Amino acid sequence: MPITSITLRRLNMQLKNPFTTSFGTIQDKDFFIIEAADDNGNRGFGETVAFTSPWYTEETVKTNEHMIKDFLIKLLQENEIRHPSEVRELFKPIKRNNMAKAAAEGAIWDLYAKQQNITLAKALGGTKQKIEVGISLGIQPTVDGLLEKIGHQVKQGYKRIKIKIKPGWDYDVLKEVRKQFPDTPIMADANAAYTLNNIEQLKKLDELDLMMIEQPLAHDDIVDHAKLQAAIQTPVCLDESIHSAEDARKAIELKSCRIINVKIGRVGGLAEAKEIHDLCRENGIDVWCGGMLEAGVGRAHNIALTTLPQFTLPGDTAGSSLYWEKDIIKPEVTVNDGVITVPDKSGIGYNIDEQALEAFTAEQEVFDI
Numbered sequence: 001m002p003i004t005s006i007t008l009r010r011l012n013m014q015l016k017n018p019f020t021t022s023f024g025t026i027q028d029k030d031f032f033i034i035e036a037a038d039d040n041g042n043r044g045f046g047e048t049v050a051f052t053s054p055w056y057t058e059e060t061v062k063t064n065e066h067m068i069k070d071f072l073i074k075l076l077q078e079n080e081i082r083h084p085s086e087v088r089e090l091f092k093p094i095k096r097n098n099m100a101k102a103a104a105e106g107a108i109w110d111l112y113a114k115q116q117n118i119t120l121a122k123a124l125g126g127t128k129q130k131i132e133v134g135i136s137l138g139i140q141p142t143v144d145g146l147l148e149k150i151g152h153q154v155k156q157g158y159k160r161i162k163i164k165i166k167p168g169w170d171y172d173v174l175k176e177v178r179k180q181f182p183d184t185p186i187m188a189d190a191n192a193a194y195t196l197n198n199i200e201q202l203k204k205l206d207e208l209d210l211m212m213i214e215q216p217l218a219h220d221d222i223v224d225h226a227k228l229q230a231a232i233q234t235p236v237c238l239d240e241s242i243h244s245a246e247d248a249r250k251a252i253e254l255k256s257c258r259i260i261n262v263k264i265g266r267v268g269g270l271a272e273a274k275e276i277h278d279l280c281r282e283n284g285i286d287v288w289c290g291g292m293l294e295a296g297v298g299r300a301h302n303i304a305l306t307t308l309p310q311f312t313l314p315g316d317t318a319g320s321s322l323y324w325e326k327d328i329i330k331p332e333v334t335v336n337d338g339v340i341t342v343p344d345k346s347g348i349g350y351n352i353d354e355q356a357l358e359a360f361t362a363e364q365e366v367f368d369i
């Protein structure tokens with residue numbers, strides 16, 4: 001497939017509301033938009049999802065920049081690609097650095113779909129025309145504040161509410177939430193804040209009829225999670241622990257989880273995400289699409305991926321306006337009654353808002369391919 005240039009733009013965007021997890025608070029996002037272009041006016045876009053500090057995985061905005069500029073673009077300059085599914089193989093000599101790889105691969109998938117005049121969803125083999133989404137609420141200053149936010153989002157129609165937890169902000173808070181919202185699908189995400197020493201605390205969550213608990217134990221663990229899953233009724237969902245289809249295979253074999261959160265960035269791209277999806281489909285593991293507080297390009301990629309059939313649970317791809325005053329795509333992602341209608345234009349299906357892109361761009365560099 002023809003690729004003639006890669007443009008790397010570094011953007012800075014302020015989140016509407018600070019987002020607090022068990023590790024700290026995110027207020028603004030620095031990230032890269034990678035554009036892959038051909039000579040016919042087709043432009044494909046990808047977005048990096050690492051944060052400025054390595055609290056979620058080891059990657060950061062700076063490591064993304066280093067990998068993309070010093071390794072990934074070079075591989076693209078030195079090799080021909082016939083189909084975007086070959087990019088994963090091309091990037092294999094570079095260990096990990098999955099978020100950097102995913103953004104470059106994503107731009108190439110979008111370019112390919114535009115060259116073929118099909119949607120990215122179709123290029124991936126997805127069929128759903130509508131996808132269900134939930135919302136992830138960060139740790140709030142007060143329980144009343146959390147209850148108010150949940151009430152608002154339940155009214156908006158979001159299909160499930162995810163609540164970030166940590167030791168000291170868990171059982172009592174969730175119990176209050178369950179009391180006020182007896183019928184709402186609720187789940188909790190610990191971002192690796194517990195160990196097996198907390199097993200009694202985690203067992204107590206079984207009373208609350210949660211859809212799942214996401215990544216309760218260490219970011220690199222699948223052994224203790226298997227012990228935990230055997231001891232509790234609440235389904236365990238893995239996020240941070242799964243970086244590849246191989247990781248997923250091992251977690252499924254060990255019974256470390258019943259659900260997997262797939263994030264394109266965390267697993268190194270769409271081809272790997274699809275392989276994890278297929279493996280989960282064969283093994284009866286439910287999957288859903290996680291979020292990294294993405295701007296529009298990353299959000300559009302998540303929507304396309306979610307059209308695959310085993311994305312049986314609502315994802316974290318909430319509407320643009322929850323995160324941003326102004327997004328970088330036109331139209332922005334909108335959610336009606338917890339449902340996103342998948343766009344039918346080619347590629348990621350949304351136009352880039354060129355003015356917004358320019359306004360948020362701090363630096364840019366063009367590479368000939």
Ligand SMILES: O=C(O)CCC(=O)c1ccccc1C(=O)O
Binds near residue numbers: 290318
């Ligand atoms: O709304 C979103 O984009 C997802 C929010 C979220 O839960 C999250 C945000 C940043 C980093 C990690 C996570 C997570 O899923 O663990």
Ligand SMILES: [Mg+2]
Binds near residue numbers: 215
């Ligand atoms: Mg998570």
